[in-house]
Amino acid sequence: MRKVFLPRDMAELWSAMADEPAARVYAGGTDLLVAMRAGTVVAPALICLERLAELQGVREEGEEIWLGAATTHAALLSNPLVGRHLPLLVQALRTLGSPPIRNMGTIGGNICTASPAGDTLPPLYVLAAEVELQSPGGRRRLPLRDFIAGPGQTRLETGEILTGVRVRKPVDANCHRFEKIGQRQALACCIVSMAALLTVTPAGVVASIRLAWGSVGPTVMEAPAAEAALTGSFMTRENLHRAAVFVRQAVAPIDDIRASAAYRREVAGNLLLRLLPG
Amino acid sequence: MTVQFNLNGRRIALDVDPDRRAVDILREELGLTGTKEGCGAGECGACTILVDGVNRLSCLMLAAQLSGREITTIEGLSREGGTHPLPEAFVKHGAVQCGFCTPGMILGAAALLQENPAPTRDEIRRGISGNLCRCTGYQKIVDAVAEAARAIQEGEPSS
Numbered sequence: 001m002r003k004v005f006l007p008r009d010m011a012e013l014w015s016a017m018a019d020e021p022a023a024r025v026y027a028g029g030t031d032l033l034v035a036m037r038a039g040t041v042v043a044p045a046l047i048c049l050e051r052l053a054e055l056q057g058v059r060e061e062g063e064e065i066w067l068g069a070a071t072t073h074a075a076l077l078s079n080p081l082v083g084r085h086l087p088l089l090v091q092a093l094r095t096l097g098s099p100p101i102r103n104m105g106t107i108g109g110n111i112c113t114a115s116p117a118g119d120t121l122p123p124l125y126v127l128a129a130e131v132e133l134q135s136p137g138g139r140r141r142l143p144l145r146d147f148i149a150g151p152g153q154t155r156l157e158t159g160e161i162l163t164g165v166r167v168r169k170p171v172d173a174n175c176h177r178f179e180k181i182g183q184r185q186a187l188a189c190c191i192v193s194m195a196a197l198l199t200v201t202p203a204g205v206v207a208s209i210r211l212a213w214g215s216v217g218p219t220v221m222e223a224p225a226a227e228a229a230l231t232g233s234f235m236t237r238e239n240l241h242r243a244a245v246f247v248r249q250a251v252a253p254i255d256d257i258r259a260s261a262a263y264r265r266e267v268a269g270n271l272l273l274r275l276l277p278g
Numbered sequence: 279m280t281v282q283f284n285l286n287g288r289r290i291a292l293d294v295d296p297d298r299r300a301v302d303i304l305r306e307e308l309g310l311t312g313t314k315e316g317c318g319a320g321e322c323g324a325c326t327i328l329v330d331g332v333n334r335l336s337c338l339m340l341a342a343q344l345s346g347r348e349i350t351t352i353e354g355l356s357r358e359g360g361t362h363p364l365p366e367a368f369v370k371h372g373a374v375q376c377g378f379c380t381p382g383m384i385l386g387a388a389a390l391l392q393e394n395p396a397p398t399r400d401e402i403r404r405g406i407s408g409n410l411c412r413c414t415g416y417q418k419i420v421d422a423v424a425e426a427a428r429a430i431q432e433g434e435p436s437s
């Protein structure tokens with residue numbers, strides 16, 4: 001039998017972590033408990049974060065929005081601040097898993113799992129999210145792209161947890177798009193996804209653009225050359241096709257049971273065409 | 279450890295290992311075999327229960343997490359001899375074949391109707407998209423949920 005801790009405040013959390021230094025923390029359990037049942041993760045004790053008020057909810061703090069690590073996807077989807085300021089994240093969350101998975105799974109769990117297919121990651125990359133980490137010794141902040149170290153790997157240190165994610169409100173962006181190709185509508189692990197955040201002038205010129213892709217590399221993939229090619233150009237089919245060439249050069253997909261690397265590379269570029277207005 | 283929670287309206291206290299799965303506690307300790315285990319991995323919804331009114335998967339929840347919660351299983355959906363419009367509509371529309379998905383499907387639909395009392399057919403499909411059925415082809419399930427929604431809104435059991 002393993003111990004399962006259910007801390008209600010940070011003091012209880014730190015004391016549980018001190019009692020059982022090898023314990024694994026979890027929030028919704030939709031990744032960890034599946035992995036434990038499959039035998040790919042072994043944990044001598046478990047600490048469930050679901051009742052920690054400090055890790056819950058969404059706050060507006062000046063120019064930034066703070067998302068609590070243990071906030072469920074469903075809670076984010078019904079939060080008015082998320083709806084108003086982060087439509088890109090909303091689009092991604094709507095495609096994540098299924099209703100019960102969204103009722104259980106959390107944004108912190110999605111980040112710490114660090115799957116190349118994690119649906120909140122491409123939106124959080126283009127929003128330049130920062131993670132907030134805490135341990136009994138203190139707190140630190142890190143850009144999300146530095147926190148994610150590889151497939152399934154993060155820079156979380158022993159004794160440390162993720163408490164929240166911070167993003168600046170994308171006040172200038174007027175086009176927020178998340179596109180996901182999966183094998184079906186629900187419960188589909190993504191084959192390729194793309195998050196795009198753009199500012200397009202009334203004349204149709206791209207003033208700024210941020211792009212990121214999921215499932216086409218060991219972590220979220222970015223394509224600065226494609227962004228540079230599109231910045232200052234009109235949003236035309238020709239320009240998007242030209243930028244798609246840079247996308248296909250930037251990504252590093254693999255073959256797996258869901259799709260071939262060649263298919264993923266092709267589609268990663270093609271998804272840009274979905275940005276065409278109308 | 280002793281886990282205390284409300285189960286189908288009754289307060290209970292159980293002495294169980296905290297790391298056992300909620301689905302095993304319900305089925306093996308409490309004999310509530312309406313909750314099914316299909317995949318054991320979050321994909322099928324057969325193990326759906328309501329936790330404080332929200333549909334969750336009892337295969338991905340540990341006994342310790344039941345503590346202090348209001349748990350509803352299929353056995354508790356209709357209280358004390360009464361009926362409930364959802365199972366009635368499922369029977370009427372033939373939305374049950376082997377029945378393995380049915381308890382989870384009905385609880386998933388109950389959670390949907392709680393949040394959205396008058397869903398469109400498309401919203402019903404999306405609402406139950408975490409509950410897989412390998413028999414019915416879903417049409418009759420969607421028909422049944424739509425009828426139950428109307429019945430609940432009219433405040434009377436479907437006839």
Ligand SMILES: Cc1cc2nc3c(=O)[nH]c(=O)nc-3n(C[C@H](O)[C@H](O)[C@H](O)COP(=O)(O)OP(=O)(O)OC[C@H]3O[C@@H](n4cnc5c(N)ncnc54)[C@H](O)[C@@H]3O)c2cc1C
Nearest residue numbers: 027028029030031032097105106109110112118119162320
């Ligand atoms: C059927 C099914 C379908 C799914 N579909 C999708 C999908 O479409 N898209 C998608 O992106 N994902 C999907 N997932 C994966 C999963 O649901 C998500 O990644 C979810 O966001 C994980 O959150 P969680 O709280 O359940 O994580 P948990 O399982 O609780 O934790 C995951 C990992 O993060 C660590 N962790 C969690 N919270 C913290 C914290 N605050 N601090 C430090 N470490 C922490 C845990 O130790 C563990 O290693 C699916 C899973 C299932 C079972």
Ligand code: FES
Nearest residue numbers: 316317318323337
């Ligand atoms: S048994 Fe829980 S989702 Fe399949």
Ligand code: FES
Nearest residue numbers: 375379411412413
């Ligand atoms: S009735 Fe058999 S799985 Fe749904």
